[in-house]
């Protein structure tokens with residue numbers, strides 16, 4: 001009996017493995033086919049990337065080997081790259097700008113061409129430019145990460161203003177130099193107005209919010225109960241829970257506010273093609289690849305970001321995007337990051 005059971009288990013394993021492998025091959029082949037439908041420009045492809053090499057280097061390499069297109073990548077912060085593109089003007093060698101957030105592309109949006117309708121229809125409306133000038137590749141949700149020993153879900157705040165309550169005094173963290181935090185603040189200024197946004201930053205400081213250099217140490221601090229709530233993006237938690245295998249031993253989880261306010265902003269990493277690109281076909285191949293199932297699964301499994309095309313499954317521990325009440329704002333309206341930095345300086349949250 002036992003032998004039969006073992007044989008059946010083995011058989012199921014072999015079948016599953018074979019199916020998994022062959023469907024992966026089909027996916028890659030499908031991508032190669034997509035790449036061959038459009039001609040390839042001889043000039044290769046110059047990507048200006050505001051996303052770090054450690055995050056996207058390997059998926060760009062995969063594109064290079066599948067497509068045979070020679071890729072050159074310039075890495076930097078999204079803001080630096082936007083300034084460089086502005087400075088280079090018509091002479092910029094960049095074919096595409098792949099940014100960390102839409103604000104950077106929006107600040108030079110006049111230098112981008114409209115993407116084709118077939119490209120744009122791959123992602124939902126909220127995840128692309130109002131004018132069709134950029135398209136999101138992957139999504140990141142703002143979230144409150146909380147310590148599961150010290151905070152009950154029922155006691156969590158309903159919106160970011162609730163964090164000004166005395167009961168959270170000395171129990172919170174934030175990373176004001178982090179660009180996603182600054183984008184969230186930009187959404188807050190749009191939704192609440194400058195005065196309320198400034199008042200919120202000040203009340204958080206009066207509530208002794210602890211300053212972290214970035215998000216990972218903030219999430220770690222929540223896991224260790226050094227603080228009880230952190231203001232971060234959703235994926236940092238999974239570095240500990242999934243990637244480091246800590247599971248339930250890691251005493252923190254994400255909480256998605258459902259007020260539709262800035263605390264539930266979902267951002268995307270967008271990509272756009274420069275007007276002046278001399279390798280527009282190659283740029284199109286790259287965008288097709290980034291929105292293929294291969295790349296979208298890469299983001300799901302490596303950066304733990306949200307896929308933006310249909311039919312790609314996320315890890316069951318993540319809250320599905322469809323269950324997140326996204327901030328009631330267009331991502332095209334989040335270009336004034338500089339204004340948010342100024343506000344943080346005015347409040348004393350950042351040095352002048």
Ligand SMILES: [Fe+2]
Nearest residue numbers: 140180215233
């Ligand atoms: Fe991040």
